[in-house]
Amino acid sequence: xxxxxxxxxxxxxxxxxxxxxxxxxxxxxxxxxxxxxxxxxxxxxxxxxxxxxxxxxxxxxxxxxxxxxxxxxxxxxxxxxxxxxxxxxxxxxxxxxxxxxxxxxxxxxxxxxxxxxxxxxxxxxxxxxxxxxxxxxxxxxxxxxxxxxxxxxxxxxxxxxxxxxxxxxxxxxxxxxxxxxxxxxxxxxxxxxxxxxxxxxxxxxxxxxxxxxxxxxxxxx
Amino acid sequence: xxxxxxxxxxxxxxxxxxxxxxxxxxxxxxxxxxxxxxxxxxxxxxxxxxxxxxxxxxxxxxxxxxxxxxxxxxxxxxxxxxxxxxxxxxxxxxxxxxxxxxxxxxxxxxxxxxxxxxxxxxxxxxxxxxxxxxxxxxxxxxxxxxxxxxxxxxxxxxxxxxxxxxxxxxxxxxxxxxxxxxxxxxxxxxxxxxxxxx
Numbered sequence: 001x002x003x004x005x006x007x008x009x010x011x012x013x014x015x016x017x018x019x020x021x022x023x024x025x026x027x028x029x030x031x032x033x034x035x036x037x038x039x040x041x042x043x044x045x046x047x048x049x050x051x052x053x054x055x056x057x058x059x060x061x062x063x064x065x066x067x068x069x070x071x072x073x074x075x076x077x078x079x080x081x082x083x084x085x086x087x088x089x090x091x092x093x094x095x096x097x098x099x100x101x102x103x104x105x106x107x108x109x110x111x112x113x114x115x116x117x118x119x120x121x122x123x124x125x126x127x128x129x130x131x132x133x134x135x136x137x138x139x140x141x142x143x144x145x146x147x148x149x150x151x152x153x154x155x156x157x158x159x160x161x162x163x164x165x166x167x168x169x170x171x172x173x174x175x176x177x178x179x180x181x182x183x184x185x186x187x188x189x190x191x192x193x194x195x196x197x198x199x200x201x202x203x204x205x206x207x208x209x210x211x212x213x214x215x216x217x218x219x220x221x
Numbered sequence: 222x223x224x225x226x227x228x229x230x231x232x233x234x235x236x237x238x239x240x241x242x243x244x245x246x247x248x249x250x251x252x253x254x255x256x257x258x259x260x261x262x263x264x265x266x267x268x269x270x271x272x273x274x275x276x277x278x279x280x281x282x283x284x285x286x287x288x289x290x291x292x293x294x295x296x297x298x299x300x301x302x303x304x305x306x307x308x309x310x311x312x313x314x315x316x317x318x319x320x321x322x323x324x325x326x327x328x329x330x331x332x333x334x335x336x337x338x339x340x341x342x343x344x345x346x347x348x349x350x351x352x353x354x355x356x357x358x359x360x361x362x363x364x365x366x367x368x369x370x371x372x373x374x375x376x377x378x379x380x381x382x383x384x385x386x387x388x389x390x391x392x393x394x395x396x397x398x399x400x401x402x403x404x405x406x407x408x409x410x411x412x413x414x415x416x417x418x419x
Contacts, residue, residue: 113353140378146368148360149352152375210374212354 013215037217040197043127045188052188059102059128060185061091063178066101066125068118071108072168073134079171092178098124103181104158108168109137109144110151116211122158123219127193130161130185132177139163156206159192222296225264232259237301245286245299253302254316257287261321265291266298269321272328274336278363282306283313283338309337309358317343335361 015029046052067077080087081094095101098121110118122131133154136142141152154160161184164177184190196203200219208214226238226246233256237247248256260266266289275284287300307313312333317340319326329340330350337359340346349355358365371377 111351113351116353140381141371141375145377145381146371148365148367148370150371150375152371152377156376206376212356213349 037219039200039219040123040127040193042194042197044194045191053186056186056188056190059190060182063090063092063103063182064095064101065092065103065105066095066098066121067105067107068114068121069107070114071106071110071135071137073137074105074107076134076168076171076174077105077107080174085171085175087175087178090175090178090182098122099126101125102129104129104131106131106133106138106154108135109142110154110157111149112151112210112212113149115151115157115207116213116216119157119207119211120216122196128190129193130181130190131158131192132181133160133163134169134174136165136167139165142167151210157203159195159203161190161192225296225298229256229259229264243297243299245301247301247303250302250304250315253285253287253300254318256300257289257318257321260289260298260300265293268292269324270297272318272325272332274332274338274361276306276336276361276363277303278306283336285315285332285338287318304338307337309362309364312337312339314339314341317341317346319343335359337362 013030015027017025018028019025046055065077067074069075069077079085080092098104102125104118104122104125106118122129131154133139137144137150138154138160141147141150144150145152151157162177162181164173166173169177181190204218222240222244226235226244229235229246230238233248233252235246235248237245239245239247268290270288270290272288273286275286277284282303283306285302285304289298289300290296291298304313304315313336315338317325317329319329319340319342326344326346327350329343330346330348332338333340333346334350334352334355352360357370360367360370
């Protein structure tokens with residue numbers, strides 16, 4: 001019964017023939033207007049090493065955060081903006097949309113409903129992009145490890161660069177996590193978006209296993 | 222409060238009245254909606270706090286609880302009823318009370334999703350609330366094994382250990398005594414009970 005309702009609700013998004021006021025018939029596919037189903041591409045690092053090093057230094061020193069604050073760990077991100085911790089001195093900024101940001105901070109547990117939004121937001125971000133998993137919930141499920149609705153390992157659904165342990169971690173630990181991420185980027189090891197493109201089928205299979213209301217195309221950006 | 226309950230008793234057949242932890246009255250399934258209407262309109266219980274369910278799997282029934290509040294007299298009253306517990310994928314049925322309070326429909330949606338209790342006629346009751354298109358046993362039913370489901374579905378990370386809390390605390394607090402620290406209070410109780418019997 002639920003499945004039928006779902007089909008009815010999204011019937012506007014189905015491909016159909018439309019007649020214009022002039023009597024001309026044409027095909028409309030609303031999903032194509034909003035999404036692309038092209039697969040993500042691997043962008044190999046530049047062969048000129050000094051140039052690549054310089055680029056990595058630039059990337060590491062201007063971290064633009066997209067916060068995903070559905071878990072309890074997200075509350076530890078707000079003090080970083082305050083004068084007490086002042087993350088801006090490390091080149092860390094907060095951005096409101098996925099398109100403008102480079103680092104995705106998952107603040108805590110991810111349920112099935114939120115992992116769908118996480119995947120969509122992650123795919124909308126432009127590469128190179130990195131992911132920080134906050135709290136123990138993103139590592140192994142934390143205190144919700146045997147829950148019916150909470151994802152245990154975030155790195156089976158999107159590639160994760162840095163995990164910050166704690167339940168919940170202090171803002172100092174978060175700052176330290178950013179330092180580790182910076183070091184990683186400068187060493188050229190922050191290849192999360194390329195990893196995602198290379199193992200795209202594996203990630204998609206894992207995502208489709210748990211997300212039962214799959215109403216998105218295989219890739220959208 | 223007692224006077225209110227006596228008034229209710231005059232008009233509706235109540236199965237049980239319990240005042241251990243707040244006031245709870247129990248009535249039959251068919252009287253629930255009329256009793257709720259009566260309490261709201263003439264009893265002054267204009268505020269619905271929540272609707273919840275309990276799964277009594279041993280007795281093969283669900284308990285539904287409607288918690289009501291009277292803001293003028295500042296008293297609360299719980300209305301309990303028992304409905305038949307069906308085996309999944311059949312759903313238990315209950316009359317809908319969505320015409321009394323607008324918030325009822327959300328509670329009924331939740332109960333339908335989490336317990337598999339259907340409320341025919343309630344708006345949007347078939348739409349998903351938290352779980353999106355769940356196709357297993359409703360997770361709040363007690364025959365649903367949440368740990369097994371999680372292990373099969375969500376790729377558990379290897380290396381997670383667990384300790385029995387009592388054993389772990391004993392080994393941490395009394396490392397030299399071994400098993401004796403736990404036996405100590407038991408021995409006393411055995412002795413004292415033995416003396417009494419003798």
